[in-house]
Amino acid sequence: MILVAALLICVGISYLLYRWIRKQNENKPGYSESCKTALKNGMITAFPVVGCALVLHILGNAAGLQNAHVLLREAYKDIILAAFLEEFFKYLFFRRVVRKTVCEYSWYDLTAFMVIVGLGFGMLESVEYMLVSGPGQLLVRGVLAMHGGFGFLMGYYYGKAKYTGKTKYLVLSFLLPFLMHGIYDYTLTEELEAVSDVFIFIPVTIAMLAFVLLIRMIVFFRKAKNKEEFMIPLHTEQAEAVKNK
Numbered sequence: 001m002i003l004v005a006a007l008l009i010c011v012g013i014s015y016l017l018y019r020w021i022r023k024q025n026e027n028k029p030g031y032s033e034s035c036k037t038a039l040k041n042g043m044i045t046a047f048p049v050v051g052c053a054l055v056l057h058i059l060g061n062a063a064g065l066q067n068a069h070v071l072l073r074e075a076y077k078d079i080i081l082a083a084f085l086e087e088f089f090k091y092l093f094f095r096r097v098v099r100k101t102v103c104e105y106s107w108y109d110l111t112a113f114m115v116i117v118g119l120g121f122g123m124l125e126s127v128e129y130m131l132v133s134g135p136g137q138l139l140v141r142g143v144l145a146m147h148g149g150f151g152f153l154m155g156y157y158y159g160k161a162k163y164t165g166k167t168k169y170l171v172l173s174f175l176l177p178f179l180m181h182g183i184y185d186y187t188l189t190e191e192l193e194a195v196s197d198v199f200i201f202i203p204v205t206i207a208m209l210a211f212v213l214l215i216r217m218i219v220f221f222r223k224a225k226n227k228e229e230f231m232i233p234l235h236t237e238q239a240e241a242v243k244n245k
Contacts, residue, residue: 004130006130006138006139006142007127007138009139009142010122010126010129010142011123011126013142013143013145014119014120014122014123014126014145014147014148015123017115017119017145017148018035018039018119018120020221021035021112022035022036024222025108025109025112025225030101030102030104031103031109031112033102033103034097034101034105034109035113037097037100037101038094038112038114038117039116039120041094041096041120042090042120042122043121043123043124044093045086045089045093045117045121046121046125049085049086049089052085053081053082053085056080056081056085057081060076071191071195074191074192075186078182078185078188078189079182082181082182082185083178083181083182083185084182086121086125086147086181087150087154087174087181088174090114090118090147090150090151090154091154091173091174093117094113094114094117094151094154094158097113097117098113101113104233105233105234106159106230106234107159107162107224107229107230107231107234108221108225108231110155110159110234111152111158111220111221112155113155114152114154115148115151115155115217116151118147118148118151118152118154119148122142122145122146125147126138126142129141137188140207144207144214145214146181148217149213150177151177152216154177155173157170157172158170158173161173162234163229180210184202184203184207184210187199187202187203187206188203
């Protein structure tokens with residue numbers, strides 16, 4: 001019963017965030033529809049992630065990974081099968097949303113779409129966590145809306161890359177959420193905690209950063225609407241004029 005309550009809280013928080021983000025720019029033609037598309041694509045993302053993780057798990061065992069040191073096995077599971085695949089497929093499905101969007105998207109819009117993709121994925125992932133972990137870890141990830149936070153990093157820097165034309169921001173859009181996600185998952189490994197109690201402070205620190213990221217995300221969606229660089233359609237003469245100021 002506690003697990004079910006934790007699941008409902010997690011899904012509820014993600015859904016409320018989605019509704020709030022969708023409402024922020026709802027007067028823009030096509031924005032609300034694109035937000036709905038982003039949520040659906042975020043949920044769909046869970047299926048290729050599970051499928052590829054299963055294939056890579058089988059391949060890893062075939063390569064003898066099951067005989068490797070336990071910390072190496074856990075690194076493969078948490079960093080590659082979880083963090084990398086999840087962020088990679090969220091990025092791919094986010095790009096799919098952008099290609100299908102019916103609105104003239106801005107930096108603000110790109111950030112919103114990616115956050116919503118993350119929230120959609122997080123909703124389905126919460127069901128998995130309910131089955132394999134305790135209510136505590138489930139609530140932490142749900143209350144902090146971690147996939148929404150990772151999505152904020154990815155969407156913000158992807159939008160910045162499109163706005164500035166600088167490749168380094170495109171690299172950061174994937175690298176930052178991937179590293180934050182991978183380190184958090186890996187340092188929760190019981191075998192790693194057994195090596196030293198110091199490692200327990202890493203996921204705690206990242207959880208605190210995730211909370212700061214959640215606040216930063218909310219502030220962004222409230223204030224960025226008043227800043228021209230975030231709201232103008234990208235790749236237009238007006239955008240070029242603002243960037244060249």
